[in-house]
Amino acid sequence: MKQNEMTMRGFDGALTYHVWMLSCTEEWVHLFNDPLTDHEETLFLNEDLWTYSSDIESHNYSTCYNSQMGSQLFEFAMEAPTSNLVRACIHSGRALSEFECDYFVLKVRNLLLQQTIEQYWQENAAWLEGLHSLTSMLELDELLNNIMHNVLIAIPAVDRGFLMLYDAETQKLTPKASVGFGPSIYDFKTSLGEGIGGKVYQDGIGRIVNTEQGLATMSNVQENSMKSMMAAMGVTDKFPNILAMAVPVRMNKEKIGVMIVHQITKKRKLTHADLRQLQGFADQAAIAITNARLFSELRETNEYLVRRNHIHEVFTKLSLKDSDLIMIAKTVERMINLPVSLFDVTKNECHPHYTPLSKKLKDSELLNGWEDSVDTLTVTINEIPVHLYPIVNEGIPIGFFVVELQRLLSPIDTVVLEQGSALVALKMVNTYSMTDMYYKQCYEFFNELLQYKEPNLLVSKSKDFGLSPDKPLFVTVMQLNGNVQVSKKLERYQRKLIAALHSELKSFQYLLFGFQDKVSIIMNVSSESQQEVAIQKLENIVELYKNKDAPVLMGGIGMVYQGLEFVARSFEEANKSLAYISNRETPGIISYGSIGLNRLFISQQVEDIQQFIQEVFAPLHSPKAKSSDLELTLRTYIAANRSISETAERLHIHQNTLYHRIRKIEEILAVNLNDSSDWLKLLLACHLSDLY
Structure with a gap:
C-alpha cells in the first residue's frame, strides 16, 4: 500500500x-x-x-x-x-x-x-517475464539471473535464491545465478547427496526445510564450501534462522541442476503451492538452459563451419602460390597460435630449422619408433609435451607436424593441421616426382657410362651431372637389406638414405641415384686421402643405420680409376664387394681393395664353399676326435703359424701332447702338414669357415 x-x-x-x-x-x-x-x-x-x-x-x-x-x-x-x-x-x-x-x-x-x-x-507478470526471457534471451548467465529475479517477485514469501547446475567433469553442483547472495556463493560447490541441493538433485524430489532440518542436511558439506555459503549470506559464526525450498531442475527425465530459495524475514509459512510455483520456475530454467545450449551448439557449429571454410581458403591460396614448406609451417603456427615445426621424415630435418621449437628438437630421437604411425600422438620429447600430426602418402607417413602443447588442441586446431598436412603431402609428393625424374635421368646416363659408346658426348654430359671427367673416380653401391613388405616403406627408407648421403657428401662432386633397393654413387676424388675421407663419411651413414628400426644397410666400394671408361670396372668391383659383405650377413661397407684373397671366392656359391669346409673338417667331428679337441688343436696350430711352443702354450698342454695330437690329425684327415698342398687346403678351409 x-x-x-x-x-x-x-x-x-x-x-x-x-x-x-x-x-x-x-x-x-x-x-x-x-x-x-x-x-x-x-x-x-x-x-x-x-x-x-x-x-x-x-x-x-x-x-x-x-x-x-x-x-x-x-x-x-x-x-x-x-x-x-x-x-x-x-x-x-x-x-x-x-x-x-x-x-x-x-x-x-x-x-x-x-x-x-x-x-x-x-506473480503473473513474473511468469510472463520468465516466458518472455525464454524467447528473447539466449545468453545463459543473463537469462538465469533474470529467472531468479522473477522467482522472488512471484514468490514474495522468499527473500533470496540461487541456481546450481551439475558439472559432469567435476561431478559437482556449481552456482550459476543468484539473487540476494554475496559473490562467494559461486565458490559454494557440492557433490551429489551433499547439502540441501545435493540431496534434492540426487533424489529428484523438491522439499521445504526449516532451520533445524537445513542444519542437519548441511552437516555433510565440505568446510571450504560451507565457509563460502556463510560469507555469501553475510554471517560468519552462526547459521541464520531460515526456511528454504529446493527443487530439481530437469528437462524431461534429464536432471540438470537444483533451484534453492531462502526465507529470512518471516512473512508466512512456505506452502506446497509455493513449492509447485518454484518447480514451475525451475522447469522454465530447464527450458532456458536447453535452448541456450542448443543455441550455443548451433552458434559453435556455424562458427566452426565459417572458420573451416576460411582455413580451406587460406591453404588453397598457399597452394596456388606454390608456397614452400617453411611458409606452410609458419601459416599453421599462426592459425593455431602454438609453436609448430614441420618434420620431414625423409630428410630427418625440421622446417623451419631456426625456430625455438626446432632448436629444442634438434639432435633428439624425434620419432623414436613412431615413424610408421598414421595416428596422431601426444608424446614428450626432450621434456617438451608435443602433438605429432602425421603427413601421410598412400598409407605411409612421410612427415609430421610437431606442435608444442602449451594448451589443449581445439577441434579447429585439428582442422588447420588436417588442411596443412594435405597441402604438405601434395608438396612433398610433387617434390618426390621431380626428384624421381632427375634420378631416372641419372640412371640412364649411368648406363651410358657402363656401355661407354660415345666418349666425347659422355664427357660433356658428365659435367651436366656435376662430375669432373678429368678427375679420378670410384663407384659405391649401397643396399637396404631387410624384410620390408610394403614397397612404399622401402621407398621411404631409400629416400631417407639418399637424403643422408646428400647431407654427408655435400663437399664432394658426385652423381647419385636410387633404383629399387640400391643406391649407386659415382664420386670424384683428387687423392687417396680424399677417398679415405669420402669412405669415412659413407661409413658414418652405415653406422647410423645399425641402431635404427630399419632395413640393414650394406655397401661395396670399387677401386679408384682415372677416366670415365673405368666406371664399369669400378661399378663391377663395388657390386662384388657388396656381394661379399652380403654373404657374410654383416651390416657395414667394404672396399674392393680390402677384400684381398677373398676376391677369389666372391663369385662362388655359398653352398659350395660351405660344402668344401664340411668335407675338410667332417672327420674331426667324430666323438673320439671331439674328445681330444683335435679341431681346436688344428685351428690353434694354424693360427700360431705352426709354432709348437706357442700352440702348446695357448692350449695349456705339454708339447709332447701336441705332437701326439698332430699325428692323430694327420691320420684322420689323411694329410701331411709339412706338404704345402695339404697345408694350403687346411689353411684355406679354416679361413673360409671364419667367413662363412
Whole structure:
C-alpha cells in the first residue's frame, strides 16, 4: 500500500488505521500504515485488549471502542483467497457508529483484496517475464539471473535464491545465478547427496526445510564450501534462522541442476503451492538452459563451419602460390597460435630449422619408433609435451607436424593441421616426382657410362651431372637389406638414405641415384686421402643405420680409376664387394681393395664353399676326435703359424701332447702338414669357415 492509502476519509477528518493478519506461523503480521513503535506494538498485540464483547451486533466482525487508546478495534475473517483472521484498529477518538464500522470493515476488506489482486498480477507478470526471457534471451548467465529475479517477485514469501547446475567433469553442483547472495556463493560447490541441493538433485524430489532440518542436511558439506555459503549470506559464526525450498531442475527425465530459495524475514509459512510455483520456475530454467545450449551448439557449429571454410581458403591460396614448406609451417603456427615445426621424415630435418621449437628438437630421437604411425600422438620429447600430426602418402607417413602443447588442441586446431598436412603431402609428393625424374635421368646416363659408346658426348654430359671427367673416380653401391613388405616403406627408407648421403657428401662432386633397393654413387676424388675421407663419411651413414628400426644397410666400394671408361670396372668391383659383405650377413661397407684373397671366392656359391669346409673338417667331428679337441688343436696350430711352443702354450698342454695330437690329425684327415698342398687346403678351409 502507498502511504496516501493509509488514511480513511469520510469521517471527521483523516484518521490513521492499522491492519494485522494472522500468518500460517500463528504470528500477527502488520500490513498497513507506518510501523508501530515498540510500545504501540506491545499495546496493540496485547490479547487482553482484544477480548471483548462486540458493542455492535454483526455476523461479519467483532468490534469495540478502547477509550485508553482512543481507537476502535475490529476482528474478522477473510475468506478469499484463503481463510485468514484479520485485526484492525482506527484512531477515531470516539466510538464509531454501526454504519461507520461497516464502512471501515468493508474498506479494509477491499484493501486486502486489492493487495491480493496486485500480488497475483505481480506473480503473473513474473511468469510472463520468465516466458518472455525464454524467447528473447539466449545468453545463459543473463537469462538465469533474470529467472531468479522473477522467482522472488512471484514468490514474495522468499527473500533470496540461487541456481546450481551439475558439472559432469567435476561431478559437482556449481552456482550459476543468484539473487540476494554475496559473490562467494559461486565458490559454494557440492557433490551429489551433499547439502540441501545435493540431496534434492540426487533424489529428484523438491522439499521445504526449516532451520533445524537445513542444519542437519548441511552437516555433510565440505568446510571450504560451507565457509563460502556463510560469507555469501553475510554471517560468519552462526547459521541464520531460515526456511528454504529446493527443487530439481530437469528437462524431461534429464536432471540438470537444483533451484534453492531462502526465507529470512518471516512473512508466512512456505506452502506446497509455493513449492509447485518454484518447480514451475525451475522447469522454465530447464527450458532456458536447453535452448541456450542448443543455441550455443548451433552458434559453435556455424562458427566452426565459417572458420573451416576460411582455413580451406587460406591453404588453397598457399597452394596456388606454390608456397614452400617453411611458409606452410609458419601459416599453421599462426592459425593455431602454438609453436609448430614441420618434420620431414625423409630428410630427418625440421622446417623451419631456426625456430625455438626446432632448436629444442634438434639432435633428439624425434620419432623414436613412431615413424610408421598414421595416428596422431601426444608424446614428450626432450621434456617438451608435443602433438605429432602425421603427413601421410598412400598409407605411409612421410612427415609430421610437431606442435608444442602449451594448451589443449581445439577441434579447429585439428582442422588447420588436417588442411596443412594435405597441402604438405601434395608438396612433398610433387617434390618426390621431380626428384624421381632427375634420378631416372641419372640412371640412364649411368648406363651410358657402363656401355661407354660415345666418349666425347659422355664427357660433356658428365659435367651436366656435376662430375669432373678429368678427375679420378670410384663407384659405391649401397643396399637396404631387410624384410620390408610394403614397397612404399622401402621407398621411404631409400629416400631417407639418399637424403643422408646428400647431407654427408655435400663437399664432394658426385652423381647419385636410387633404383629399387640400391643406391649407386659415382664420386670424384683428387687423392687417396680424399677417398679415405669420402669412405669415412659413407661409413658414418652405415653406422647410423645399425641402431635404427630399419632395413640393414650394406655397401661395396670399387677401386679408384682415372677416366670415365673405368666406371664399369669400378661399378663391377663395388657390386662384388657388396656381394661379399652380403654373404657374410654383416651390416657395414667394404672396399674392393680390402677384400684381398677373398676376391677369389666372391663369385662362388655359398653352398659350395660351405660344402668344401664340411668335407675338410667332417672327420674331426667324430666323438673320439671331439674328445681330444683335435679341431681346436688344428685351428690353434694354424693360427700360431705352426709354432709348437706357442700352440702348446695357448692350449695349456705339454708339447709332447701336441705332437701326439698332430699325428692323430694327420691320420684322420689323411694329410701331411709339412706338404704345402695339404697345408694350403687346411689353411684355406679354416679361413673360409671364419667367413662363412
